[in-house]
Amino acid sequence: MTFLNEKFQELTPYTPGEQVNEEAFIKLNTNESPYPPAQGVQEAVAEASKKLNRYSDIAVEAVAKPLAEYLGIQQNQLFLGNGSDEVLSYIFQGFTEKGIAFPDVTYGFYQVYSGLYQVDATVVPLEDDFSLELSKYDDLDGTVIFANPNAPTGIYLTQEKICDFLERHPDRLVVVDEAYIDFSGESMVSVIDQYKNLFVVGTFSKSRQLAGARLGFGVGNADLIADMNRLRFSLNPYNINSMTQAAGSAVLQEQDYVDQKVQETIQVREWSKRELAKLGFEQTDSQGNFLFAKHPKLSGEELFTALREKKILARWFNQPRTKEHLRITVGTQEQMERLVEALKMILEEVEA
Template sequence: MTFLNHKYQELTPYTPGEQVDEQVYIKLNTNENPYPPAPSVQQAVSEAAQKLNRYSDIAVETVAKPLAHYLGVKQEQLFLGNGSDEVLSYLFQGFTEKGIAFPDVTYGFYQVYSNLYQVETQIVPLKKDFSLELSEYDELKGTVIFANPNAPTGIYLAQEEICEFLTHHPDRLVVVDEAYTDFGSQSMVSLIDQYKNLFVVGTFSKSRQLAGARLGFGVGNTELIADLNRLRFSLNPYNVNSLSQAAGGAVLQEQAYVDQKIQETIRVREWSKKELARLGFEQTDSQGNFLFAKHPKVAGEKLFTSLRENNILVRWFDQPRIKEYLRITVGTQEQMERLINVLTTIIEEVTV
C-alpha cells in the first residue's frame, strides 16, 4: 500500500554523484571544486553560526548587493535560490505552460523536473559531435533550456548563435544554464536588458567553491524575477539559510582568490586533455571544470570500474549515446597525475 499520489508513483528521481571518504578516494565524479573556500569565507560562516536562532534574511541582501555589482545588473534583476537546482525547479514549475525543449544529452535534472511538474517535453538530439543547433528548436513551442557549456559534454555554444535565436523568438523564454561558464566561456548576463526573453542561471557551487552551501542565482527582467519571487514566497521565503548567505557574501569579497583557482583549474584541464590524448582518448573540447572522454579500445564501464578499484571515482552514464564516455572532474594537479598514471596502467593491461 502506498499513500503517494498516483501521478508521482512512476517518477524517476535524479541520481547524484556518489559521496565518499576523500581520505580513501580521489573524488572526480561530481564536478566539485577541488580547492577549499578562502579562510575569510570559512570565518564568515563560523560567525554566522552564532546567530542561528534567527531566521535568515529573505532579501538575501548580503549576497544580492555585491553579486549585482559584480554582474553589472540591478538587484531587482536577481533571484537567489537554494542552489541553482532550486532556481531551475521554479522555472519548470512556473514557466513551462506551453512546454519545454532541451537536448537529449544534458543535465539530468531537466528531465526529472519535466516529469515532476508534468510538463510537455520535447527532446532534441544533439549533433553527432554533441554540438547544439538552435535552429532545430525553431518550429517547437514553449520554453527552451540548455546548459552552456553543456554538461556532461563541456561544449560551448557561441553567444551570437543564442542572440540570433532570442531575436527570432521574442515570445519564447530561453533559459541559459551557466553553471560552468566561469571556466572559459562568455556569459549572457550582460545581454539581459537587451533580451526580455532571456534568463540566465548561475551557481556558487563550481567556480566559487561552495557546492556544500547550496547557493544559486538567476538573472532576468524584473517582471520575471517578481514572478519567481511570487512562487518562492508561496513555498519557502527563507530558502537561502544564514550560513549560505554568509558564505556567499564573503566569497564575493574574495574574487582574486576565486580567479586564481579558476585559472589553475583551466591550466590543469588543458594539461589533462593533452595527457588523455597521448593515451589515445577521444574527447570533446570541454570548457567546463570537467573532461568528457572515451577510449576506442576500452569500454567506458570497464574504465569506470577499474578506476574505482584504484580508488578514483569518475562519472559513467549508462545511456546509449554516451555509455562509452567518462565525465572526469578536473581535480588538483596531483590528483590528475594520479589519474593519468592509473589510466596508463589500465590501458596497457587491456590492450597488450
C-alpha cells in the first residue's frame, strides 16, 4: 500500500555520488573542491551559528550585494537558491509550459525534474564526439537547457554559438547551467543585458569550496527574476539559512584564495589529462574540474571497480553512451598522482 500520488509512483529519483569516509578513500566522484574554504569563511560560519535562534534574511543581502557587484549586474537581475539544484527546480516548475529540451548526456537532474513536474521533455542526442549542436534545437518548442561546460563530458560551447541561438529564438527561454564555468571559458553573464530570453545558473559548490553549504544563483532580466521570486515566496522564502549566507558573504571577500585554487585545479587537470593519455586513455577535452575518460582494455565498470578496490572513488554512469567512461574529479596534485599510480597498476595486471 502507498499513499503517494499515482503520477509520482514511477518517478526515478536522482542518484547522487557515493559519500564515504575520506580517511579511507580518495574521493574523486562528486566534483567537489578538494580544498577547504578559506579561514575567513570558516570563522564567519562559526560566528553565524551563534544567532540560529533568528530567521535568516529573506533578501540575502549579505550575499546578493557583493555577488551582483562581482558579476557586474544589478541585484534585481539576481536570484539566490539553496544550491543551484533549487534554482533549476524553479525553472522546471514554472517556465516549461511549452516543454523543455536538453541533451541526452548531461546533468541527471534535468530528467528527474521533468518527471517530478510532469514536463514534456525532448531529449536531444549529442554528436558522436559528445559535442552539443544547437541547430538540433531549432525546430523544437519551449525552453532549452544545457550545462556549459557540460557534465559529465566537460565540453565547452563558445559564447558566440550560444548567442547565435539566442538571437534565432528570442521568444524561447534558454537556460545555461554554468556550474563549471570558472574552470573554462567566458560566462554568459557578460551578455545578460542583451538577451531577455537568457537565464544563467551558477553555484558556489565547485570553485568556491561550498558544496556542503548549498548556495546557488541565477542571473536573468529583472522580470524573470521577479517571477522566480514569486515562486520562492510561495514555497520557501527562507531558503538560504544564516550560516550559508555568512559563508557566501565571506567567500566573496576571499576571491584571491578562490582564484588561486581554481588555477591549481586547472593546472592539475591538464597534468592529469597528459598522464592519462600516456596510459592510453581516450578523453574529451574537459574544461570542468573533472575528466571524462575511457580505456580500450577495460570497461567502465571494470575500471570503476578496480579503482574502488584501491580505495579511489570515481563516478561511473551505467548508461548506453557513457558506460565505458569514468568521470573523475580533479583532486589535489597528490591525489591525482596516486590515481595515476593506481591506474598503472591496474593496467599492468590486465596486461600480465
